[in-house]
Amino acid sequence: FNQELQRSEKMEIISELAASVAHEVRNPLQVTRGFLQLISGKSRPEEREYLNLALVELDRASGIITDFLTFAKPESGRTSVLRVLDEFTHIEGILTPLAHLHGSKITVDIPTDLWIRGNSSKFKQALINIVKNSIEAIQEEGMIHIQAYRRNQVIYILIRDNGEGMKEEELVRLGEPYFSNKSKGTGLGLMVTFRIIEAMEGQIQYSSKKGVGTEALITLPAAVS
Ligand code: ADP
Ligand code: MG
Numbered sequence: 001f002n003q004e005l006q007r008s009e010k011m012e013i014i015s016e017l018a019a020s021v022a023h024e025v026r027n028p029l030q031v032t033r034g035f036l037q038l039i040s041g042k043s044r045p046e047e048r049e050y051l052n053l054a055l056v057e058l059d060r061a062s063g064i065i066t067d068f069l070t071f072a073k074p075e076s077g078r079t080s081v082l083r084v085l086d087e088f089t090h091i092e093g094i095l096t097p098l099a100h101l102h103g104s105k106i107t108v109d110i111p112t113d114l115w116i117r118g119n120s121s122k123f124k125q126a127l128i129n130i131v132k133n134s135i136e137a138i139q140e141e142g143m144i145h146i147q148a149y150r151r152n153q154v155i156y157i158l159i160r161d162n163g164e165g166m167k168e169e170e171l172v173r174l175g176e177p178y179f180s181n182k183s184k185g186t187g188l189g190l191m192v193t194f195r196i197i198e199a200m201e202g203q204i205q206y207s208s209k210k211g212v213g214t215e216a217l218i219t220l221p222a223a224v225s
Contacts, residue, residue, distance in 0.1 A: 011077050022069035026062065033058050059184055067189040070128055071121035081223045082123060084114040084148050084155060091127050092146075099135050104142025106131070114148055116155055117223040118200045126196035129189035130159050130216050136182065137163025137214065150222055157218040166208040174206055 033055065040051040088108050099106050116123075134144045138161060147158045166174075173179045175194040180187030197204045202220035 008077060015072070015077055018069055019072035022065050022072045026065055029058055029062050029065075033062075056184065060186065063184060063186045064188060066132075067129060067186050067192055068125070071124045073121045077119065079117055079119050081115050081117055081225055082120055083112070083225070084116060084157065085110040085112050087120065087123055087127065088146055088148075091124055091131060095128065095131050095135065098132070099142070099144065102135050102138055102142060103140050104135060104138045104144060106144045106146065108146045110146070110148040111150075113225075114150055114155055115223045115225045116200070116220045118220075122196045123200070126193040127159075129193045133189060134159060134161035134163055134214065137161055137165070139164060153222045155220045155222045157220070159216045159218075160213065161215075162213040165210040165212050165214055166206075167210050171206055171208055 036051055036054055036058070040048055040055070043051060085108075088110055092106055092108055096106055131144060131146070135142070138144075141162075143162050145158075145160045147160070149156050170181070175190045176187075177191050178187040194204060197218055197220070200220055202218055204219075205217045206214065207217070208214040
């Protein structure tokens, strides 16, 4: 018991550190990005090439923070009963501008009385990584539909998009660290998502068809409010 306590205290310290590092590092990255862009506009083509490389690497660093620590908060280890709708409403608010930028729409269809147990920051991180992939997979007239329901003691959460979809050989690699098909991808988003859902004693399954779309199905134990 004593050792367990020490372990959770350690986890708490790590989460706290991660939260403040994420916060402190993101700002200087943004400032640096701004200045690089400024000089890039005034530089010779051969210099611009290096500046663009620097921008790509900066974006990669920001992407890693986004995939791991978007909602990092000091109390990262604690769990509580969460209303599924509230978590998605928060996600929707954050991602809707990005969705619009990519010409797509997010719709949420979740009853108010669905509850699960988990850590809100981590659960939202898991979801944002899924929904962000959907947004990034969409070409035009994108629709991302999020749905949830309960059957017996299980909560089902479905995230469906009409994006570019995946082939079987991509599907089986989801969640593998550094697997990415994007020029600016980290290949860490779904690894983080899968770990968080597993830690919540849930499961996640992807199905997809190239050129048609993708569906992520999360199942989690229902909690009572
Ligand atoms: P990243 O987004 O940084 O590439 P992820 O772990 O989030 O890393 O995703 C890994 C890869 O899985 C993506 O590069 C993409 O090829 C594929 N993928 C994930 N979700 C979708 C989706 N909804 N539609 C199409 N491809 C997807
Ligand atoms: Mg991703």
